[in-house]
Amino acid sequence: AQKVTQAQTEISVVEKEDVTLDCVYETRDTTYYLFWYKQPPSGELVFLIRRNSFDEQNEISGRYSWNFQKSTSSFNFTITASQVVDSAVYFCALSEWGTGGFKTIFGAGTRLFVKA
Amino acid sequence: NAGVMQNPRHLVRRRGQEARLRCSPMKGHSHVYWYRQLPEEGLKFMVYLQKENIIDESGMPKERFSAEFPKEGPSILRIQQVVRGDSAAYFCASSPHGGQGPTYEQYFGPGTRLTVT
Numbered sequence: 644a645q646k647v648t649q650a651q652t653e654i655s656v657v658e659k660e661d662v663t664l665d666c667v668y669e670t671r672d673t674t675y676y677l678f679w680y681k682q683p684p685s686g687e688l689v690f691l692i693r694r695n696s697f698d699e700q701n702e703i704s705g706r707y708s709w710n711f712q713k714s715t716s717s718f719n720f721t722i723t724a725s726q727v728v729d730s731a732v733y734f735c736a737l738s739e740w741g742t743g744g745f746k747t748i749f750g751a752g753t754r755l756f757v758k759a
Numbered sequence: 760n761a762g763v764m765q766n767p768r769h770l771v772r773r774r775g776q777e778a779r780l781r782c783s784p785m786k787g788h789s790h791v792y793w794y795r796q797l798p799e800e801g802l803k804f805m806v807y808l809q810k811e812n813i814i815d816e817s818g819m820p821k822e823r824f825s826a827e828f829p830k831e832g833p834s835i836l837r838i839q840q841v842v843r844g845d846s847a848a849y850f851c852a853s854s855p856h857g858g859q860g861p862t863y864e865q866y867f868g869p870g871t872r873l874t875v876t
Contacts, residue, residue, distance in 0.1 A: 678864070688802075688850060688867040734801055738865075746815065747792070747865060749801040 645670050647737050649750035656725050657758050664720045664753045666735030672696075675739040677711065677718045682752070683731040691733075694718065725757045761786065763853050763868035764833075771874045778838040778845070780871045784853030791834040792865060793826060796848040808834060841875045848872050 646669040656662045668677065679691040692702060694711050702709045706723045722729055732752045738745040764783040772778050784791050789810050794802040804818040808828035819826065823841075828834040838845055849872075852865035 676864075680867070686848065686872070687869045690864065690866070693864050736802075746804060746807070748804065749794075751801040 645737055645739055645746070645748040647735055647748050647750035649733075649735055649753050651753045652751070653754045653756065655756040655758065658727060659724050661721060661723050662725050662755065662757075664722075664733050664735075664755070666718045666720065666750060668716050668718065668735070668737045670716075670737060670739050672739040675737060676745070678736040678738070678747070679709065679718075679720050680734045680736065680749075681731045682734065688734075691720075722755075725755075727757050727759050730755055730757045763788075763851055763866050765849075765851050765868035765871050767871060768869060769872050769874070771876060772841045773876055774842055775840050778841050778873055778875075780836040780838075780849050780851075780873070781833040782836070782851030782853075782868055783833040784851075785866055788853035788855050788866070790854045791828050792852045792854075793834075793836050794850045794852065796850060796870070798847070802850060805836075838873075841873070843875050846873055846875045 648667045650665055654662055673696060675696045677694045681689040681691055692709055699711050699713055708721045710719045718735060732754045734752045735750040736747050738747040763785055766781050770778055782791060791808045793805040795805055796802045806819050806826045807815040808826060810828055811830050823839045825837045836849060848870045850870045851868045854865045
């Protein structure tokens with residue numbers, strides 16, 4: 644069965660610190676997708692990244708980077724030089740083929756506080 | 760290109776009333792997903808629909824909840840006889856297709872926050 648674990652419930656850092664949000668997943672499929680979403684205090688969900696199971700290349704986008712390690716079933720997210728605007732809840736999600744299409748399971752989220 | 764639209768953004772209902780939540784997918788998207796987010800929790804899958812078809816409703820409570828995605832018009836999530844435990848944010852997402860493909864991803868709407876008093 645699918646499962647996504649975000650062990651860190653809350654993280655608090657001071658601006659300009661680097662911070663890594665952990666995500667560990669479980670799946671029996673060989674084809675699946677991994678996502679990160681940001682939910683700022685306003686409540687909407689903002690898509691950050693999608694990774695498919697065949698692409699283990701790490702990705703960097705500005706201050707954001709993602710480390711996908713199939714050997715440890717992890718898809719960790721690092722924010723470099725954090726800013727107050729990064730304060731949000733971050734969700735890791737896993738999609739695998741289910742009844743009629745892909746089904747997405749979300750982790751419980753990690754709440755990040757960035758203090759000025 | 761407008762994103763996924765949900766309305767209303769906030770909905771207040773008294774116990775026992777009905778709640779109707781609407782979702783208009785992105786243009787060209789024919790697959791809709793509904794998720795529920797209880798306070799301080801992650802999103803939980805409820806139902807996946809294509810036009811005029813429910814594909815997967817394994818996450819829907821067996822009673823009081825129903826969803827549809829008609830040929831014309833938005834997808835509707837309907838909650839009958841609401842109870843306090845239904846208070847949550849309900850998110851809709853759409854995708855251009857549900858099968859495997861290089862462009863698969865779900866685009867989320869802003870959510871409807873339902874409060875049952």
